[in-house]
Amino acid sequence: MENSQENTTFILADVKVFDFLKEKAGDRKTKTEAYWDLLDRSMAGFVSPFVRKVERKLLPNQCHVTISDLAEFWHWHRATVRTFLDALESFGLLERTKLNKSVIITMTVQSGKNAIAGTEQEEPDFATRIGSILSEWVIGKKTSEDAGHSCGQALCQALAAIAGKDNSQASGNGTDTVSAEVVRQEEKLRETILECIANAALQRVLRKSRFDNSSQLSQFFTLDLGGEWGAFIETAKELAELVFNPETSGAGVDMDRNKELLKSFRIPFLSLAAKAQTLSD
Structure with missing residues (x-):
């Protein structure tokens, strides 16, 4: 028993086993019952009523839920639900795709074959x-x-x-x-x-750049580029090259005035990119 943590052992069990292990007393779900519930939801392709307007096609063994949804059904605190999901993911029992205000859970299941x-x-x-x-x-x-x-x-x-x-x-x-x-x-x-x-x-x-001011670049798009998206895409490409390679020769831009102008947009550009990243977290 002392060495039980040293070896990785895979145990195959039918979903009915977890149904058998469920405790019937009280409203608060045990960890075993919560895990069984996730299995049950994923097998059924469950989608929470709160996210049904979101167009997301689920793959096999997936469910689309919210933390609040699980917390209410399991009679747990939301923080407890997050900690529980973290633990299951560390064990390799599930994978999460985090969306805005919801999460797609993929249960790691095997057919036995x-x-x-x-x-x-x-x-x-x-x-x-x-x-x-x-x-x-x-x-x-x-x-x-x-x-x-x-x-x-x-x-x-x-x-x-x-x-x-x-x-x-x-x-x-x-x-x-x-x-x-x-x-x-x-x-x-x-x-x-x-x-x-x-x-x-x-x-x-x-x-780290998400709280920086991006208004300078927004004004440049409106006033200097006339709201032309294609022109801004080209500018963004030049800015990205400047960020990753400060010594770039600046192909396609005037080396003197325009490159200095692009350098002044570096912080606003990173701010826009950081804010976009935050939206997808």
């Missing part, structure tokens, strides 16, 4: 999970250490599933060596995490 396979098709799901972990770091809800631990945990879980499937196939072939495919998948998963971290780092730094 397959585990999480390290295939090209499923890599975006792993990237989405890592992105969700890092989103908490971007907004300051997780420390770098905590986010790193969660990323490492997600990698270990994915590798354990890949290795388990590979070992099963190897046993059938009379071999017990780690295949080149497992090594390749491990390299790709690590690369995916690095890519997500780099993207999250940019988002976190950009987030």
